[in-house]
Amino acid sequence: xxxxxxxxxxxxxxxxxxxxxxxxxxxxxxxxxxxxxxxxxxxxxxxxxxxxxxxxxxxxxxxxxxxxxxxxxxxxxxxxxxxxxxxxxxxxxxxxxxxxxxxxxxxxxxxxxxxxxxxxxxxxxxxxxxxxxxxxxxxxxxxxxxxxxxx
Numbered sequence: 001x002x003x004x005x006x007x008x009x010x011x012x013x014x015x016x017x018x019x020x021x022x023x024x025x026x027x028x029x030x031x032x033x034x035x036x037x038x039x040x041x042x043x044x045x046x047x048x049x050x051x052x053x054x055x056x057x058x059x060x061x062x063x064x065x066x067x068x069x070x071x072x073x074x075x076x077x078x079x080x081x082x083x084x085x086x087x088x089x090x091x092x093x094x095x096x097x098x099x100x101x102x103x104x105x106x107x108x109x110x111x112x113x114x115x116x117x118x119x120x121x122x123x124x125x126x127x128x129x130x131x132x133x134x135x136x137x138x139x140x141x142x143x144x145x146x147x148x149x150x151x
Contacts, residue, residue: 035073
């Protein structure tokens with residue numbers, strides 16, 4: 001049996017495809033009587049507030065129609081923001097050229113490294129720091145966050 005976030009993801013998929021955006025993550029938290037559904041969406045060219053509002057309205061209608069969530073819930077639809085870890089290959093591709101901090105496993109040790117995201121392939125990313133390139137396999141990455149530029 002699939003989880004509620006998985007079911008929400010399935011309901012959300014056609015809505016996001018229609019608006020030319022993609023689902024980054026669906027999170028369900030809270031207790032039985034006060035659940036919070038967090039939906040993170042993005043597009044290759046960025047997401048707008050109007051798109052988030054449209055997705056929220058359409059998803060809310062579907063959830064109510066299907067009576068998937070018992071009791072009260074709050075639905076939050078937004079972009080992932082810089083504080084959330086990258087989850088999808090598309091997010092890495094969108095952030096080529098930006099500085100990032102990556103936590104990954106190297107043998108049995110967790111390593112944290114910062115650098116410029118130089119390239120992305122199906123299986124790995126390459127970051128560069130001080131002229132040295134480092135390839136990191138996706139299968140070893142536990143977290144990648146973008147470091148915002150301070151002007």
